[in-house]
Structures are given as structure tokens and as C-alpha cells.
Amino acid sequence: MKLNEKYLKYxxxxxxxxxxxxxxxxxxxxxxxxxxxxxxxxxxxFLGSTWNPPREIFQVFPEIMGTxxxxxxxxxxxxxxxxxxxxFLSEFCxxxxxxxxxxxxxxxxxxxxxxxxxxxxxxxxxxxxxxxxNFLKENLSxxxxxxxxxxxxxxxxxxxxxxxxxxxxxxxxxxxxxxxxYVPSSLREAAYALGATKSxxxxxAVIGYAKQGIAASVFLGFGRALGETMAVTMIxxxxxxxxxxxxxxxxxxASLIANQYAEAIGEIAxxxxxxxxxxxxxxxxxxxxxxxIILRRMRLRGSELI
Amino acid sequence: xxxxxxEQDKKKGELSYLNGExxxxxxxxxxxxxxxVLKDINISINSNCxxxxxxxxxxxxxxxxxxxxxxxxxxxxxxxxxxxxxxxVNIYDEGIDPTEIRRRIGMVFQKPxxxxxxxVKDNVLAGLKFSGMKDRKKLDEVLRSCLEKAFLWDExxxxxxxxxxxxxxxxxxxxxxxxxLAVEPEVLLMDEPCSALDPTATAKIEELIISxxxxxxxxxxxxxMQQASRVADYTAFMYLGKIIEYDKTTKLFxxxxxxxxxxxxxxxxx
Numbered sequence: 001m002k003l004n005e006k007y008l009k010y011x012x013x014x015x016x017x018x019x020x021x022x023x024x025x026x027x028x029x030x031x032x033x034x035x036x037x038x039x040x041x042x043x044x045x046f047l048g049s050t051w052n053p054p055r056e057i058f059q060v061f062p063e064i065m066g067t068x069x070x071x072x073x074x075x076x077x078x079x080x081x082x083x084x085x086x087x088f089l090s091e092f093c094x095x096x097x098x099x100x101x102x103x104x105x106x107x108x109x110x111x112x113x114x115x116x117x118x119x120x121x122x123x124x125x126x127x128x129x130x131x132x133x134n135f136l137k138e139n140l141s142x143x144x145x146x147x148x149x150x151x152x153x154x155x156x157x158x159x160x161x162x163x164x165x166x167x168x169x170x171x172x173x174x175x176x177x178x179x180x181x182y183v184p185s186s187l188r189e190a191a192y193a194l195g196a197t198k199s200x201x202x203x204x205a206v207i208g209y210a211k212q213g214i215a216a217s218v219f220l221g222f223g224r225a226l227g228e229t230m231a232v233t234m235i236x237x238x239x240x241x242x243x244x245x246x247x248x249x250x251x252x253x254a255s256l257i258a259n260q261y262a263e264a265i266g267e268i269a270x271x272x273x274x275x276x277x278x279x280x281x282x283x284x285x286x287x288x289x290x291x292x293i294i295l296r297r298m299r300l301r302g303s304e305l306i
Numbered sequence: 307x308x309x310x311x312x313e314q315d316k317k318k319g320e321l322s323y324l325n326g327e328x329x330x331x332x333x334x335x336x337x338x339x340x341x342x343v344l345k346d347i348n349i350s351i352n353s354n355c356x357x358x359x360x361x362x363x364x365x366x367x368x369x370x371x372x373x374x375x376x377x378x379x380x381x382x383x384x385x386x387x388x389x390x391x392x393x394x395v396n397i398y399d400e401g402i403d404p405t406e407i408r409r410r411i412g413m414v415f416q417k418p419x420x421x422x423x424x425x426v427k428d429n430v431l432a433g434l435k436f437s438g439m440k441d442r443k444k445l446d447e448v449l450r451s452c453l454e455k456a457f458l459w460d461e462x463x464x465x466x467x468x469x470x471x472x473x474x475x476x477x478x479x480x481x482x483x484x485x486x487l488a489v490e491p492e493v494l495l496m497d498e499p500c501s502a503l504d505p506t507a508t509a510k511i512e513e514l515i516i517s518x519x520x521x522x523x524x525x526x527x528x529x530x531m532q533q534a535s536r537v538a539d540y541t542a543f544m545y546l547g548k549i550i551e552y553d554k555t556t557k558l559f560x561x562x563x564x565x566x567x568x569x570x571x572x573x574x575x576x
Contacts, residue, residue: 094382186419190482192380194433194489195409204432208423 026281034275036268045275051240051256053263058272060253060279062242066157067252067283070232071225073161078169078221083207083214085169086176091202102177109170117231120163121155125235129162130154133247147245155237158246163235164228168221175220179213180206212298219291226284229254253280328353328493328523329374334388336369336378343369345547347388351540353492356515356524358538358555360531362570366547367527368416371495374525375411376404392493409437411493412486417502418478420470420485426462429470429481433489448488455521456484457514476507483514487522494518496526500533512537531571535559543567 037045037058048059085105089098133154140146183206191205207214237249238259251259253276264270329351336344343366351357359367372378373386376397389396397407420429428435430449439445449466453459458480462473470481479499486494496515500508515537518524528534534541535555542552543566551558551567562568569575 184419186415186417187421189377189380189415190419190421190485191432191436193375193377193408193413193415194436194485195405196433196436197405200436204436205421208421211423 030274030278030281034271034278036271037275040268041272045272046279049242051260053260053265053269056266056268058269058275060256060276062240063251063253063256063276064279064283065242066236066250067226067254067280069246070157070161070164070236070250070252071222073158073246074164074168074225075218075222077162077165078172079218081165082169082173082176082217082221085173086180087202087206089173089177090180091198091206098177102174105170105177106174107170109174113167113228113230114234116163116167117234120159120231121234124163125154125159129159133158137247144244145246148247152247153237153249155235155249156247157236157243157250160232160236160250160252161246163231164225167228167231168224171224172217172221175217176210176214179210179216182213183209212295215291215295215298219287222287223284226287227254227280229258233258253277253283326353327351328393329525330389330391330394331374332389332391334370334373334386334390336366336373336387337383337385338369338381339383343547344373347549349542349549349552351493351523351525353523354519354521355539356519356526356537358534358541359525359527359544360529360534360541360570361544362575363529365544367529367544368497370544371413371497371525371527374493374495375408375413377408377413379404409433409489410491411495412489412491414479414482414486414494414496414499416498418475418482420473420478420481422469422471424470425467426470426473426481427466430484430488432485437489452484452487455487455518456480457510457517458484474507476503476510479503479507479511480514483511483518487518491522493523493525496524498527498529500528500530508533531559543570545570 041048041057041059045059046064047061048057049061050057050059051062052058089102089105093101130153133152133156136146137148137152141148187205187209188201191201196204232252233255236251236255238251238255239249240251240256241248243250256276257273257280260269260276261273264273327350331347331349331351334344334347335342347370359370361367369378374390374397378384378386386398388398390398392407392410395402397404420426421432424432427449430452431439431445434445434448450459453462458477461477462481465472470478473481479502483494483499499515500511503511512533515524515526519539526534526537538555540552541555541558543550543558543562543564545566551562551564553563558567559571562571
């Protein structure tokens, strides 16, 4: 190996090993600062529902639930829409038009989240979601998930889930579209030659082959939804309480941090906000780790030889 | 099972006794966009025979057989005119369901293309699942009989749950043949089935092709003339989108009528 190539290799190795180091640093720094809160509240930090700065009680169960539920709503809405859009773009519309529409969808992914938040706050929630939610409340309030004791504002868990769905749809659908376009046309032909109809070709040959790509888009979308802060903070209503109803204002870990950090006074309050961040980090890690295991399980034995 | 098989054998036996034409092509023209690739093809294909289509690259061999099971029309801008009669019925008539035609006329492709996301077993049964078959026992019977017909059962009987992509190239191609046979086609089209395989795997596929004509009609596209002379009863020579000559294989190779054919088979061009 030439000398300068050797240096290049050392240089790149140093860069690459910086990444795990950085990750360890995150954990240590955030973990250290949140230690105080964990020591004081123990397991009740995760399981209790009170966040009361004057009395110095800090517990994040509603926020953990809020994070998971709002992301789950987003995923539930976004996944079928994304798959449908990706199928349309890859299987039904001509390639040039598909590339054009695909790049527009990808542009949507580049819109800053504060823009989505503001659009949700000023337009989408008051004029579109609020009437729908009011209708749900009037007619379906016997369902605990849609119950409400008094009037609703539209700024709540359901609304932020819907806005999150719109925010993660571009990345999910473009990952799905890429993985559908990656399906070899020989497999589509193989299915057609067996007498499959177009919908069977799509279901078995295309989606069947690309299901790992779909799974990857789910985890990517879920990951983004979990950590999304700005738009959620603007729409979720920021209530420090736990509620079964999706129509009640709520809070996520990310929005809690955004709302509380500036106002946190005193060691224990600051440590608790940081501990909320640590919790979010751990949740993201668990989801990511589970994703890897699931993706590996999905692979059929022997197919790694492709 | 035995009874069904006997009936089938009898039916196929009668056909083979008759050995009449199963496909008749009349005035077939095909285009990709403005590119006129098949020019007025007329040919009659006999049942329970192997018919080889030979010719230089780009002469329209593949396009021709893709017109026989209506696969050609799936390519954007592709167009077909003329008639293809399968047992006397034009497959391009209005009201004919192309998926039905593709079930009766199966196809094996140049590059082995098993579904990598499906197991060996699911690959073989894919076509039957498309047509909604759920009977477990029947499926298991079809699985075994098709793999046996494709000379593959002994090699994969312990690997039925592995991915179709885990097999060797030759095994994958035989898996694709088993998959095509599972929907019980009358005709099997093969588009250069050995061009991606090594000589041993090629020999196996050739042996298989010859054994298949007892029950099926086989049309095989090849640019390998030795292969055509080894496996085919009839051979058609195509050049620039036309069928130049079509005859018994021995006749075509030993005593061709056309000068063009002779020049091609003696290697003067191609």
C-alpha cells in the first residue's frame, strides 16, 4: 500500500470510530445528568402521572404513552397511504410521470417541521380536523377513546397523530416506492406467466419481494414520529395529564422537554427534564433494535444468497 | 390420485396419437413502439412435440413466443396484430382473458427467476395459489409430482422450506419449470432456458425437455443450434422478424431449402 493511501485509511478509520464514541458520549452525558431524577423517583418516574414543578414531583407516564400513541396513530394512517401511493407510482403510472411525482413527494420530506406545525395550528386543525373531531365526539363519545367531558379544541392527541402522519408520509412512501422499483421485472413477468392478474402480481411478486423495504419504511417513519418535537408541541395541547381519550390535550416526551426545559428551575427539575430525554433515547433504541431483529426474522432461510 | 393421473395420461396419450396442431399462427405482426419486430408470421405447431426456434440475436425469437402467451402486450408501447389460434380459438379475440391463456400456455425464462421471497414449495405452488386453490392434500400432491417431472424432487425434498433463491442456477431453472407445470398448461414456452447455465445443468434441462413432450407441447427458443438438433422434432429458423424456414429438425439441419438457412447453420453469419 502506498504511504498516502495508508494515511487515508487511518484518517477514515478515525472518522468511523468516532461514531460509536459519539453514541457512548450521548448515553453517558445524558445518563449522568438524569441520574438524580432516577434516584429520587425510582421506577415511579416512568409509572407515575404527576408533573408538578412547585411540589417537585416529576413523573412521565403520560408522556411515554403520548409519545407511543401519537406515533402509532401516525403510522396507522401513514402506512396504508404510503403503500398505496408507492404502488401507484411504481406500478400504474408511466415512469417519467412517476419520477416527477416521486421527486415532489421527496420535496415534501424537506419541509421544516415548524412549517408543518404552523400549518397544522393555523389551518389544518381548525378548519379540517376540528369539525371531524367534533362530529366524532358528538356521535361516538360512548367509546372511551373518543370521550370528552366538555368541549374540545382540536389541539389534542388525535390531531397531532394526523399531522405526524402527513409528516412521515413522504419518507415512508419514497422508501416504499424505491423498494418496489427495485423488484426485478423478471419476477413480475414470472407471476404474469403463471396466470396472475395485475393485483396478484402486485401482492405476491412486488409487495412480497419488497416487504423488507416496507418494514424499513415503517421503522424509519416510527422513529421520526417518536422524536418529532416542534409540530407536536404546536398541536398536541401540552396537557400534563393522562387521558384515555384521543380528543383530550396531551403531551409527548419531546414536547415535554421543549415546554419545560426553559422553565426548569432547580437541580431536580432540570435532571427530570433530561431524564425524560434519556427515556426517549432509550425508547428509540429499543424500537430500532426490535426493528433489526424483525427484519432478520423476515428473511427466508437461504435467501441471503441472492 | 391414480385415477386422475390415468385419465390425464389417457387424454395426453390420445393427443400424442393424434399429434395434430395445437397452435396455429396466422399473419402475426408485432411492434415495440415504431419498431416492427415480427413480420407476417405464419406457423403451425404440433402438439406433444418439441419445436425449436433458432436464429441470430435480435431476430424476434423471444418476441414471437411472448406473443403466444400474450406476455408481449405487457411491455409499454408494444402492439400485436394477427391471429394465434390455440385449439382453434384466437387468443387475441375480444373477451378472451389473458390470464386464462397464460395458465394454458406456461413459460420458462432465460434467466432463472424463482420468487426469492418464497420457499421452494411456495414457488412451485404459486400459480395454483393465484387461482385460489386451497386443498392442502391436492397441493402436496402437485408439489411432489411437478418436482418429480422437473427431475428436482430428490435434490430438494429436504429443502422445501428454503428460499427458492438458495438453489443452484440449474436447480432454480428446473424449479421454474416445475412452477410452470403446476398450473397444468398444455403448452410450455421456453425462452433460451439454458443460456445462463453450465454444460451439466444444460444437459439435465435438455433431457427434461425431451421427457416433457410426452405430456406437453414444448416450444423452445435457442441460439444454440446443437441444442435445437438434440431436443427438437421441428425447427423454425427466424431472421429479421420473419420465419425463413420451418421443417422437421433433421431435414432443416441436413438439407435446408433456403440458402439463408444453410448459411446460418453452417456458421457463415449469425
